[in-house]
Amino acid sequence: MNLDALFSLNCGMYIISSGYNGKYNGMIINALVQVTAFPNQIIASVNKESLTLEYIKKSGLYNISVLDKDAPLQLIGLFGFQTGKKIDKFSKSQFILGKNKIPIVTDHTVSYVETKVVSKLDAGTHVLFLSEVLESEFLTKEEPMTYNYYRDVKGGKVPRTAATFHPEEADKAEIERHRCTVCGYIYDSRYGDPDSGIDCGVLFKDLPEDWVCPICGAGKDKFVKI
Amino acid sequence: MNLDALFSLNCGMYIISSGYNGKYNGMIINALVQVTAFPNQIIASVNKESLTLEYIKKSGLYNISVLDKDAPLQLIGLFGFQTGKKIDKFSKSQFILGKNKIPIVTDHTVSYVETKVVSKLDAGTHVLFLSEVLESEFLTKEEPMTYNYYRDVKGGKVPRTAATFHPEEADKAEIERHRCTVCGYIYDSRYGDPDSGIDCGVLFKDLPEDWVCPICGAGKDKFVKI
Numbered sequence: 488m489n490l491d492a493l494f495s496l497n498c499g500m501y502i503i504s505s506g507y508n509g510k511y512n513g514m515i516i517n518a519l520v521q522v523t524a525f526p527n528q529i530i531a532s533v534n535k536e537s538l539t540l541e542y543i544k545k546s547g548l549y550n551i552s553v554l555d556k557d558a559p560l561q562l563i564g565l566f567g568f569q570t571g572k573k574i575d576k577f578s579k580s581q582f583i584l585g586k587n588k589i590p591i592v593t594d595h596t597v598s599y600v601e602t603k604v605v606s607k608l609d610a611g612t613h614v615l616f617l618s619e620v621l622e623s624e625f626l627t628k629e630e631p632m633t634y635n636y637y638r639d640v641k642g643g644k645v646p647r648t649a650a651t652f653h654p655e656e657a658d659k660a661e662i663e664r665h666r667c668t669v670c671g672y673i674y675d676s677r678y679g680d681p682d683s684g685i686d687c688g689v690l691f692k693d694l695p696e697d698w699v700c701p702i703c704g705a706g707k708d709k710f711v712k713i
Numbered sequence: 714m715n716l717d718a719l720f721s722l723n724c725g726m727y728i729i730s731s732g733y734n735g736k737y738n739g740m741i742i743n744a745l746v747q748v749t750a751f752p753n754q755i756i757a758s759v760n761k762e763s764l765t766l767e768y769i770k771k772s773g774l775y776n777i778s779v780l781d782k783d784a785p786l787q788l789i790g791l792f793g794f795q796t797g798k799k800i801d802k803f804s805k806s807q808f809i810l811g812k813n814k815i816p817i818v819t820d821h822t823v824s825y826v827e828t829k830v831v832s833k834l835d836a837g838t839h840v841l842f843l844s845e846v847l848e849s850e851f852l853t854k855e856e857p858m859t860y861n862y863y864r865d866v867k868g869g870k871v872p873r874t875a876a877t878f879h880p881e882e883a884d885k886a887e888i889e890r891h892r893c894t895v896c897g898y899i900y901d902s903r904y905g906d907p908d909s910g911i912d913c914g915v916l917f918k919d920l921p922e923d924w925v926c927p928i929c930g931a932g933k934d935k936f937v938k939i
Binding site for chain 1: 714715716717718719721722723724725727743744745746747748749750751752753754755756758777779823824825826832834835836837838839841843846848849850851857859860
């Protein structure tokens with residue numbers, strides 16, 4: 488058994504968003520795929536602990552933003568590593584409202600899909616929402632980010648709630664890492680912080696004193712070695 | 714509404730295989746994604762008209778071969794455009810038996826996943842099978858083929874049973890095409906037949922007289938203009 492082989496199953500990087508009663512939330516997901524063409528239907532796997540799931544259950548609606556290759560870790564961090572139970576993610580990002588009145592994040596978004604849920608399946612830690620496509624449009628001509636690109640090139644940490652989190656992978660990365668005590672972001676010296684101009688291989692102690700957490704903006708003093 | 718935007722939802726190219734009572738079948742699918750990590754579960758969308766679906770329903774087991782970028786149209790044609798109701802696909806391809814006694818195609822296979830079905834969801838034309846990963850291994854270090862690579866670079870025709878078949882896409886391609894009356898393969902002069910050394914732009918009438926259908930081997934005389 489080599490769980491790394493599961494990384495050869497291709498997937499993308501998306502923000503799934505929903506809302507209910509004037510409140511909005513969204514989160515990063517990668518477990519999403521089109522499953523039928525007549526009609527066009529997609530399925531999305533949403534963690535049971537997420538606020539987004541609560542809104543999808545109540546409204547029966549969700550939208551998808553397909554992130555582009557240049558989407559910064561800050562955006563991925565906001566929607567992937569923070570919970571809407573504590574902050575209003577949509578106050579910190581660009582969005583439009585779809586025809587279904589559900590928000591669509593437009594920051595670094597190649598295209599979007601508006602959907603309405605038609606049925607669901609319990610998958611243990613996640614619920615799978617089968618939904619019909621109501622609308623789909625391109626916003627830019629950029630290339631979509633794949634999950635493997637995010638993992639390999641952007642050096643992103645995989646949130647524990649992600650469908651593709653592999654404990655083995657996390658174990659391998661337990662070297663020279665520092666965690667932000669504010670938002671949980673992990674600085675891994677092997678990857679650096681390319682979005683802030685920090686090359687791979689730069690040790691935490693050698694980061695500039697004015698370097699801040701690329702996700703929440705906390706200073707170096709808010710980091711602990713792990 | 715621009716249905717092409719649905720192509721920005723990333724997916725791969727897989728052969729899903731199953732078997733029952735000593736009989737095997739398999740088919741190309743692209744609608745497959747990992748949906749949970751505790752335990753590792755995947756979901757696959759399988760057309761209701763397929764023999765593979767019958768075997769999955771009876772055995773509760775299926776395996777996945779992740780195709781590499783160089784997988785030839787012949788292999789994709791065998792598993793994607795022909796039905797196991799008429800031919801024995803496994804007599805024409807390399808395979809091994811998994812620990813679950815279900816075959817795994819090994820031709821141009823980067824990695825494979827063995828699974829057992831835990832639940833299913835009706836999606837109209839397709840059934841979605843949620844299954845737990847029993848085994849996963851790499852066979853080579855080649856790069857997996859994505860569906861968009863297959864579509865753009867290999868110039869493959871999308872079978873009508875595929876989850877991502879878009880009528881608009883097919884309409885755009887209705888120029889200078891010839892269909893094999895034996896297997897249904899379509900020669901499109903805009904794409905040529907790279908696996909047989911035929912460049913893009915070669916008209917059907919200019920193909921060598923000994924050129925044969927890359928999928929079933931039928932001669933030029935078995936083709937009709939469409």
